[in-house]
Amino acid sequence: MKQITPLTITGGKLVTPEGVTEGSIRLVDGLIETLGDIKPQDGDEVLNAKGALITPGLVDLGVFTVDKSACHFGGITRVALMPDQAPPLDYRARIQYAAYSGKPDLWVHPFAAATRGLDGRDLAEIAMMKDAGARAVATGRQWIADSGLMLRLLRYAAMLDLVVVTHAEDAAIVGEAAATAGEMATRLGLPAAPAEAEALAVGRDVALAELTGARVHFRQVTTRAALDLIRAAKGRGVNVTAGITPAHFMLSDLATVDFRTFARMSPPLRNEEDRKAVIEAIGDDTIDVIASGHDPRGPEDKRLPFGDAAPGMAGAETLLPLTLTLVRDGVIDIARALELLATNPAKLLNAPAGSLASGREADVALVDPQKPWIVDTRKMAASAGNTPFDGQPVQGRVLVLLKGGMRV
Amino acid sequence: MTLSKIPPASGRYPAGGLAFPHRDLLGIGQLERHEIMFLLDEAEQWVELNRQPSKHADALTGLTIINAFFENSTRTLLSFEIAGKRLGADVVNMHAAQSSVKKGETLIDTAITLNAMRADAIVIRHGSSGAVALIASKVDCPVLNAGDGQHEHPTQGLLDALALRHALRKRGETADDFTGLKVTICGDILHSRVARSNILCLTALGADVTCCAPPGLMPEGIEAMGVKATHKFEDALEGAEVIMMLRLQTERMEGQFIPSAREYHHLYGLTQERLVLAADDALVMHPGPMNRGVEIDSEVADMLDRSIITRQVEMGVAIRMACLEVLTRRGRGVEGWADTPGTSQTGETWI
Numbered sequence: 001m002k003q004i005t006p007l008t009i010t011g012g013k014l015v016t017p018e019g020v021t022e023g024s025i026r027l028v029d030g031l032i033e034t035l036g037d038i039k040p041q042d043g044d045e046v047l048n049a050k051g052a053l054i055t056p057g058l059v060d061l062g063v064f065t066v067d068k069s070a071c072h073f074g075g076i077t078r079v080a081l082m083p084d085q086a087p088p089l090d091y092r093a094r095i096q097y098a099a100y101s102g103k104p105d106l107w108v109h110p111f112a113a114a115t116r117g118l119d120g121r122d123l124a125e126i127a128m129m130k131d132a133g134a135r136a137v138a139t140g141r142q143w144i145a146d147s148g149l150m151l152r153l154l155r156y157a158a159m160l161d162l163v164v165v166t167h168a169e170d171a172a173i174v175g176e177a178a179a180t181a182g183e184m185a186t187r188l189g190l191p192a193a194p195a196e197a198e199a200l201a202v203g204r205d206v207a208l209a210e211l212t213g214a215r216v217h218f219r220q221v222t223t224r225a226a227l228d229l230i231r232a233a234k235g236r237g238v239n240v241t242a243g244i245t246p247a248h249f250m251l252s253d254l255a256t257v258d259f260r261t262f263a264r265m266s267p268p269l270r271n272e273e274d275r276k277a278v279i280e281a282i283g284d285d286t287i288d289v290i291a292s293g294h295d296p297r298g299p300e301d302k303r304l305p306f307g308d309a310a311p312g313m314a315g316a317e318t319l320l321p322l323t324l325t326l327v328r329d330g331v332i333d334i335a336r337a338l339e340l341l342a343t344n345p346a347k348l349l350n351a352p353a354g355s356l357a358s359g360r361e362a363d364v365a366l367v368d369p370q371k372p373w374i375v376d377t378r379k380m381a382a383s384a385g386n387t388p389f390d391g392q393p394v395q396g397r398v399l400v401l402l403k404g405g406m407r408v
Numbered sequence: 409m410t411l412s413k414i415p416p417a418s419g420r421y422p423a424g425g426l427a428f429p430h431r432d433l434l435g436i437g438q439l440e441r442h443e444i445m446f447l448l449d450e451a452e453q454w455v456e457l458n459r460q461p462s463k464h465a466d467a468l469t470g471l472t473i474i475n476a477f478f479e480n481s482t483r484t485l486l487s488f489e490i491a492g493k494r495l496g497a498d499v500v501n502m503h504a505a506q507s508s509v510k511k512g513e514t515l516i517d518t519a520i521t522l523n524a525m526r527a528d529a530i531v532i533r534h535g536s537s538g539a540v541a542l543i544a545s546k547v548d549c550p551v552l553n554a555g556d557g558q559h560e561h562p563t564q565g566l567l568d569a570l571a572l573r574h575a576l577r578k579r580g581e582t583a584d585d586f587t588g589l590k591v592t593i594c595g596d597i598l599h600s601r602v603a604r605s606n607i608l609c610l611t612a613l614g615a616d617v618t619c620c621a622p623p624g625l626m627p628e629g630i631e632a633m634g635v636k637a638t639h640k641f642e643d644a645l646e647g648a649e650v651i652m653m654l655r656l657q658t659e660r661m662e663g664q665f666i667p668s669a670r671e672y673h674h675l676y677g678l679t680q681e682r683l684v685l686a687a688d689d690a691l692v693m694h695p696g697p698m699n700r701g702v703e704i705d706s707e708v709a710d711m712l713d714r715s716i717i718t719r720q721v722e723m724g725v726a727i728r729m730a731c732l733e734v735l736t737r738r739g740r741g742v743e744g745w746a747d748t749p750g751t752s753q754t755g756e757t758w759i
Contacts, residue, residue, distance in 0.1 A: 186627040259537070259542070
């Protein structure tokens with residue numbers, strides 16, 4: 001399927017890194033041809049945006065399942081797939097298979113597992129996986145505890161010019177913990193680890209990034225102490241970036257009250273102070289990426305005692321509206337929101353998408369940022385409805401989504 | 409048999425079923441102060457019955473009580489079994505070791521199965537915090553938490569309060585609550601559901617609670633539960649009127665949380681010498697089973713005038729009788745209770 005007829009979207013508000021401007025955009029052969037104050041040409045299909053935002057399709061950096069219907073609902077046209085699959089993405093044929101698994105209307109960029117079987121012991125065949133389509137390397141849900149191996153991994157990835165996406169929690173401190181140490185975990189009697197486990201992990205990996213010059217992306221940075229380390233490292237020019245999921249800027253560990261397993265996350269939800277620190281970090285550019293961490297889980301994984309339940313939430317549908325709460329609260333503007341949701345993740349993946357510019361892939365969404373709706377766990381497009389935001393009124397909905405100029 | 413029921417002070421709690429508006433007993437955390445007092449007062453009649461030669465009542469005749477224990481237990485299980493039988497109920501015990509839990513059946517399916525057997529009350533112990541609440545959300549009858557992970561062990565909290573009340577009464581104290589009473593809880597606070605239930609129960613009844621544990625066994629944020637926390641046992645003992653020692657699970661602890669049982673005793677063992685630091689007639693408690701020579705010395709554990717450890721066990725049966733009798737009132741159609749339905753804690757919020 002390839003775009004045959006050129007399409008011009010008129011009467012919209014174009015969201016580009018420079019800001020929001022009224023205008024039109026013309027999509028030809030699956031690419032963005034021109035945008036701005038332009039008119040449809042003869043023979044073009046014309047779509048009137050009726051004042052909606054014209055944004056790049058979202059690039060979701062780190063999902064655990066290829067869940068097309070949820071992604072399309074949420075305006076996501078590209079996902080980076082975590083290597084934590086069964087079996088793990090540690091072999092080039094698996095990368096190749098995963099890379100084709102969403103085509104044509106959802107592009108999947110699989111993360112190559114950093115180590116064989118994701119067990120943190122032996123390096124996987126990263127160069128071969130790169131040639132098979134991997135655009136980044138990831139440690140998966142785990143931190144690589146062996147500092148020597150991490151050092152060698154970063155050197156190797158730097159040679160291949162692949163970003164290393166890492167999970168930042170010191171494994172020895174975290175152990176079997178299911179919650180952040182503090183009043184809530186103590187009251188519930190949950191196995192808990194101090195939030196500083198994150199800063200420890202970030203501290204080591206920042207030092208290794210500085211030593212090797214490798215690009216390191218911390219998939220989720222959720223505490224003030226760790227964000228301070230990232231901020232300082234960026235100030236020194238170290239090649240590090242940081243991501244976050246909406247759960248960590250919307251919720252604190254109070255959400256786990258009554259053992260609500262839908263609020264079990266990895267890393268676990270933090271206290272209110274850290275939640276505020278995350279919002280600050282989004283505002284001051286310390287955080288570069290907002291991703292959904294989409295991980296739909298059925299009752300067999302979630303209807304269990306809290307400590308036994310799987311972490312994670314189905315987040316693809318709510319990624320955009322929850323990020324828009326930051327716009328309404330004045331933390332960021334709409335252009336910056338799309339930078340966090342599309343431009344920056346595309347840059348990390350080195351994918352020709354993620355922003356509205358001539359020559360880029362025609363991955364485009366029409367968004368009504370005001371449209372109200374209510375998150376309903378029973379009516380979700382995702383393959384499971386495990387969201388801690390059930391019943392929450394939100395605003396912002398994707399009206400039309402185009403992948404490579406084709407409507408999905 | 410006539411029982412001289414201790415009359416509750418008028419206005420101490422609401423009438424009928426409003427005195428205890430819960431379907432389940434999942435934790436002390438869900439209870440108001442007057443609800444705790446109500447259960448303690450209700451238990452008094454059973455203390456008395458249990459001291460008679462014939463210890464039988466027929467309040468629960470014809471009812472089926474299932475004790476579903478997913479974690480090994482001797483004392484608590486026996487206590488619940490005796491409590492049910494003395495009230496005339498048919499009591500059956502389900503041990504996890506013999507159940508399909510080992511065959512991979514999910515907790516929810518086990519709960520649904522238990523429910524289908526139409527028990528009138530289910531008593532559950534499980535190794536995961538919150539597991540009992542999860543089961544309670546899937547069954548139609550009252551559920552009693554007999555210990556869930558590191559969360560709560562409410563009947564232990566209640567029986568300790570009752571044992572304490574009786575010991576204080578014996579000394580001539582007349583108050584039924586513990587306002588201003590200095591209680592020290594020492595041991596593995598981090599992993600202890602007994603500690604959590606006792607903290608909640610004792611603070612609700614007005615006691616001044618101090619927790620003492622080595623750093624690795626003290627949970628973060630414990631002060632938020634209204635207690636003082638210290639690592640120094642001598643400081644915690646200073647002026648304490650009640651000393652509650654917790655069991656140290658030595659096999660899980662040594663080398664990781666503490667260097668050795670010997671060193672633990674060196675710092676935190678309740679010896680006669682240390683007991684001198686406490687108030688003159690300080691009472692000694694322990695939920696059992698004791699590690700003599702680790703957290704508590706035999707001479708202290710066996711002091712007739714100070715140790716109320718066996719009284720705790722005695723009160724355990726009475727408290728469990730009271731809990732079973734009260735929780736089944738709605739099902740039995742007891743006057744004043746049938747028309748005030750007990751609300752289950754979790755039914756609404758769980759998926």
